[in-house]
Amino acid sequence: MRKLGFDSEKYLQEQSSYILERVQHFDKLYMEFGGKLIGDKHAKRVLPGFDEDAKMKLLATLKEKAEIIICVYAGDIERNKVREDYGITYDQDVLRLIDEYRGYGISVNSVLVTRYREQPNAQMFMAKLERSGIKVYTHRAIEGYPTNVEAVIGAEGFAKNPYIETTKPIVVVTAPGPASGKLATCLNQMYHEHERGNKTGYAKFETFPVWNLPLKHPVNIAYEAATVDLKDVNMIDNYHYEAYGKVAVNYNRDIETFPVIKRIIEKITDKESIYKSPTDMGVNRLKSGIIDDQVIQEAAKQEIIRRIFAVENDYKKGLADKETLRRIQVILEESDLKKEDRAPVLPARDYAKTIQKKIGNTNPQAVIAIELLNGEIITGRTTPLMDASAAAILNGLKSLANIADEIDLLAPMILKTIQGLKTDGLNSRVPTLSANELLIALAISAVTNPTAQLAYHQLSNLKAAQAHSTVILNRENEQTLKKLGIDITSDPVYLTENLYYN
Template sequence: MRQGFDNDKYIELQADNIRRRIAQFGGKLYLEFGGKLFDDYHASRVLPGFEPDVKFRMLRSLADDVEIVIAVNANHIEKAKVRGDLGITYDEDVLRLIDVFRSHGFLVGSVVLTQYAGQSAADAYRRRLEGLGITCRLHYPIAGYPHDIEHIVSDDGYGRNDYIETSRPLVVVTAPGPGSGKLATCLSQLYHEHRRGIRAGYAKYETFPVWNLPLNHPVNIAYEAATVDLDDANIIDPFHLEAYGETTVNYNRDVEAFPVLKAMMERIMGSSPYASPTDMGVNMVGFAISDDEACREASRMEIVRRYFAAADAFKRTGDGLEQVERLRSIMKKAGVDEDLSPARGAALDKERATGAPAGAMVLPDGRVVTGKTGDLLGAASALLMNALKAVTGTDDELTVIDDAAIEPICRLKTDHLNSANRRLHSDETLIALSITSATSPVASRVINGLERLRGCDAFFSVIISPTDIDLYRRLGINVCCEPKYERTGLYHR
């Protein structure tokens, strides 16, 4: 795939900028980490070449100076809030994050329960953490937050929160998801540090929107598409424009909150180190873009993907029409429509020609291959096999998996697992291909083409199963579906 981002340059620039910010505050910095620290697949899609774990790798270059604090909202624990991308609760994700950080040599100092008000589930979780040897601290709701500055920055406000003892110059405050209280945790710590005579500062690490790209650059518009459920909007930072005469991009919530945040820092530190929300950021991602047009092209595709994801969700649930309409407006702003990818037209044409659900995929060399639902394979399986044949130079007419290897799986599904659908999902197809590869050099060659499909775009004429969508995504293939079901009826699995 055409690359548009330089990871090595990004790591060097980003680590250097964070070091300078630590020095600016006399040797200690609380860094609020917005977005995903690793597995950032949105960034890798809109900035082709951006590796999903590059921010994590960048922090590893500072590992000896880094301490991790994980914030989680006690109300989210009480309500068993679930991460949509992983399907696990926030409290379980905290444990997952700790394991990941520790496995890479990071010090995880504490977990802080924010908005703690005696929730029973939070109490049980605190006991669980302490039983695991994990330090747990409590931060409380503050009356009048965020506007009553005098009360917030006082012994009855931040002063009531537990002080989190830290030992490293860079304290990264992260969380399992939004609304976890990362900013409040950072400001509470600043209050306690300054009361103790310890110099410390605050900065924010948020990848999007990219502050030094134009407001209507497709990369920034793609961020609006990604956060359509939050009703975020990219805007020009008026504080930065007034202070420096320089046009930069931020998003509405940070701009709206800045006067209050600035007033808090003035009360804590005596004066605010920042004249604008842009000043607070340490993001250097815009300087590591190596091919602007490649990033523009990739971002336009991501905007369309977000539209189809919302349209599919609306079809499934009947909820989210406003998001669909807003994404239509975002597509219009970006100058794209539903037919941006040639895969859509190819899939719909294939369905019209055959009368069967179909899919199409754009290969790295620009060729478009198709596949349709048959007697033994679903559309996702057929497309995957045809794409693998194409990228490995295997004759399209050649049978790679013998029916004798497929039929037993079909019988198992219907005769013993009570499935009404005997056709193989894409994961079952890969298992059959893998078994065949033990004795077939052709199958072995075909299955080794999987990595070459990473980053490709696939489109289906119907909503395919969650099993197939999950398999494609694990392979790094981007999936869109026409917002319609394969069959009529009220209940769909």
């Protein structure tokens, strides 16, 4: 059983009351939500016990008072930027988010396409939204934003971008990912609200870094590792210390831009800002939910290790630069960690070496090791019948159901029929069954085979299992493992030299 270190209910109660307290200072509060509003899997991994939809459930308690504006950067739409945890593009994620918010009964005001320059893909996306009854706005980039305060506040700045009509006291501004223009949107709205005589304020709900945990706490270091491509660095908030004599942690971008943002807010409102530091702007009460710091620290350390594998893979694929790779390596070393501290890494590599020795060559061998929640390590390798992902899942389910290894869960004829469909019917050059195909075959077999049914019912027990692959997985297998709740990493090695099939 996985140890818990976080109490989501306790956290939600304190967080909700604190936001309501902040709202009382204004007629309307524009609240920038950083991180994932739904499906915050990073927080779930580093805070065992954290509900990945906690922020959404928090908003659901405030739904009578809140509405949402979703920002998406036009450039991210144009280049089909992908949200890695779901394997979908940012424009698709906006559609998913709208459906999710509606499911919670929270009003979606509109979608705002930021830094818009008539990009063709953005135009098609906007047309799709409008034809589905979703209000769409566009904001142009403001030259000199945010440092040229006079330009930002002037006729060619916020005044030129449209105002989004809102009706509720809390307006949540969120996005599929970072650098989507959330802060600029909040400030733009405050400008137009002030022009209309309304008293509005700004607050930021950023999950990480946790301002009242130590600078070098593993949870905060794991945030640095997760945002290494953005060059984010955790720092002591010097403004907060000077104002209150208390240590608070923030990150470089917020600290660097605070004086400018403070001036913009003061220019907009014609009064001195109530905020003396970037930490003041935040409303995060995450620390209140931590009930076992040792459990949290260990989980965060494991996340740091997972992140170096992710960056190494991205570098191999050409998605990360050398500076990002160097930075994540430094973070790992400074944390006094090594990749082999991840439990399934060595068993996977050792089994691959055993296969190499047995067949007499040094070609990469696809092996996946899964660490189950009971601590048992299960391995699976690619064979002519199924790939390593499918084999590891099947072997893991057998172990969880106490089914002997030599017992077949799937009839050979079923497997051969599927392989025939792939090669003959679908003209695939890869006859081996993938993880997804294996699960479909298992689900069908479970209808008539009681032993297969036993294994099938163990699927939920794979959640939070840790796995490692000796080769880079294709996207289909990676997403299937993630959907099962398995945290998968892989060595930055391609199975073959084939450019397309890798």
